[in-house]
Amino acid sequence: MSSKQKTNDPHRDLDTMSGAATDLFNRLPLTFKIMSWYTIFLLIILMVASAWIYAYTHESDNKEVRERLQQQAMIMATDIRKFKPYQDNTFFFVSTQDGYIIKGALPDGFPNQTILSLGQVGEIAAGDDTFYYYDTPVNEPNYRGILRAVTKVKTASKKTENLLYSLLLGNIIFLLISSLGGYLFIKKGLKPVRTLTKTAKVIGKNNDLSRRIDIPARTARDEIYELTTTFNRMISGLEDSSNRERQFSSDVSHELRTPIAVIKAESEFALKYGRTEADLREGLTHILEQAKFMTNLVSQLLDVARLENAQGLSFAPVNVSLMLSNMVHDYTRLCTENTDKQITITSHIEPNLHMNAHEVSLRRAITNLVDNAIKFTNSTIDISANLVGRDLVITVTDNGIGIEPEALDHIWDRMYQTEQSRNKKSNHGIGLGLYFVNKVINLHHGTVTATSEPQVKTTFTVRLPYNTREE
Incomplete structure (x- = not known):
């Protein structure tokens, strides 16, 4: 007993889905296709611009936090008597040279052992939190130590988070308005194409090659203008070709009518009244003359037709x-x-x-x-x-x-x-x-x-x- 095992190929399924999506997109109207590419391009621009604004603002905000942290630490170190362990989202404590805390307390999650950061703001990660800290010596009589100011980066990034939400909401609103406006402009811009399509349908339905697409006098010499003029020239060429064909048929029918009538009359006369060889010879002579005339006529008409069709x-x-x-x-x-x-x-x-x-x-x-x-x-x-x-x-x-x-x-x-x-x-x-x-x-x-x-x-x-x- 044998069993068939069905194998799933994710790459093949992905290719199938991609091909189906491409076929679906190709069936969409041209206006929607252009609007889709326009919206995607606009979305990419907005995302890049928003990312740059967010990164720049975030970095500026962090720089401001570091500068404020340094300033707070230096002010408090100059007058230790006004010491406060917590002020404006910043923790302060004073320790001896060997790390013993004599004033204040460590914020939750801040490591006990950290290297000194004198003259510059340090950064340290502890679990899910990131801290900025700044150390400065306390130089007051009868009081020696190191003052450290500590603040959480998460607290400092609150403003940038609000900016991120504002950018997302603003981009969505702007994208919707721009897409709608783009759709209306694209639809208006493609109006000549719809007119061209409508005219082509009328020509095809009524076989009326005399119709043309009107081009306003002040129309810009753009791609739509070139398309319209090319279409009109093409229809003019088709009309000329059709007219030449009708002219050829008219010429042939008009010019052959007389010699054919003569041949018919001479043949009927010879059959009915041709009693002698002279009568028959005269009739055949007339028929031969008309046959030569028709041969020359057809030859000339074909020569002219070939010349008129030649580019x-x-x-x-x-x-x-x-x-x-x-x-x-x-x-x-x-x-x-x-x-x-x-x-x-x-x-x-x-x-x-x-x-x-x-x-x-x-x-x-x-x-x-x-x-x-x-x-x-x-x-x-x-x-x-x-x-x-x-x-x-x-x-x-x-x-x-x-x-x-x-x-x-x-x-x-x-x-x-x-x-x-x-x-x-x-x-x-x-x-x-x-x-x-x-x-x-x-x-x-x-x-x-x-x-x-x-x-x-x-x-x-x-x-x-x-x-x-x-x-």
């Missing part, structure tokens, strides 16, 4: 001169093969232009400008790049129909299209190309501008800070 671009050394020269070569060949329009491309590219940039996005941006020029030029396009001061300046110029002056300030807006003469007549774009260009150049810390003379020429100017530092 920055990773830069690396780029040979801009080589990149633009290759681009001119490719477009020259493309325009040569194009039989619809005779286009001549000229270039003025300064050699050895090296800078740190995101090559893929920068190439796409310049390509968009050249594509626009090809669509709207009558015959010539000029591409140039050179250093102007501390900037790299790239220009793309065409001699096409131009842009109306009132439209120049809006061509960089998302989904903006100028009037029919520049767009729908020869272009099937959706107004994202220049918006993409502007975003890319801004991420490169540069600017892009446009100038135009209708029916004469249009020039797009990209100005980038010419840097050689990787970012």
Whole structure:
């Protein structure tokens, strides 16, 4: 038969209790936690201050008792005829040189044999009592001896005991009042945090990202201010992200509606009325054009979405001169093969232009400008790049129909299209190309501008800070 013996580990029990207390404290409200630490810190200060006051007062009181004892003994020794065995909590007696008492008596508990303490106050412990004593010679004619004054330390410490009780009571009252006041101040100080929490709950419940926490104009630039402004910036970022997502969905649904309707109509027409190969080929051609348009549309929308969500671009050394020269070569060949329009491309590219940039996005941006020029030029396009001061300046110029002056300030807006003469007549774009260009150049810390003379020429100017530092 075996029995299980339960073992008690006090250290393990202590750790368990400590962990439970810590968990309980962590569940308490922040106001109560701060007040608890404040009260504990205040209690420690009060205890240290009270201990110092008590020790200082106790020592001062004992010093006063010793000085009074010495003074009483010396006064009585100068006029032994006025001798009194007990006066003001002090015992007096006179003894001979060999210790024989001739006047007075020993106080209860004081040892019979003690060494002389001439010129200074002695201290001796006897049982539970402690005594101060002082010896001085009696120098009167026909009277020789030693006068000793004795007093109990316990009697001398009565005042310090009263001080101790007063300190304890005063500390308790002060601690209660301070804790209550601290709680009220802490609660008031954390009011912005409660407001922030309330706003966050409302945002989470109603999905309303337009709400912000109001910051008074005279608010101190403290931690609460930083927390509030950080929260507002975070909500602004979330709102911008949500708006971009809604904008993307709106753009896709709006722009895809027309090509999908065309594809649907062409398909239904071909199925219903397509009797000959020519009819079917014409319908399929329209469907293919719309499919290409949708592919280009989705590609542009995704490019824009990626740029808008990007916090920055990773830069690396780029040979801009080589990149633009290759681009001119490719477009020259493309325009040569194009039989619809005779286009001549000229270039003025300064050699050895090296800078740190995101090559893929920068190439796409310049390509968009050249594509626009090809669509709207009558015959010539000029591409140039050179250093102007501390900037790299790239220009793309065409001699096409131009842009109306009132439209120049809006061509960089998302989904903006100028009037029919520049767009729908020869272009099937959706107004994202220049918006993409502007975003890319801004991420490169540069600017892009446009100038135009209708029916004469249009020039797009990209100005980038010419840097050689990787970012």
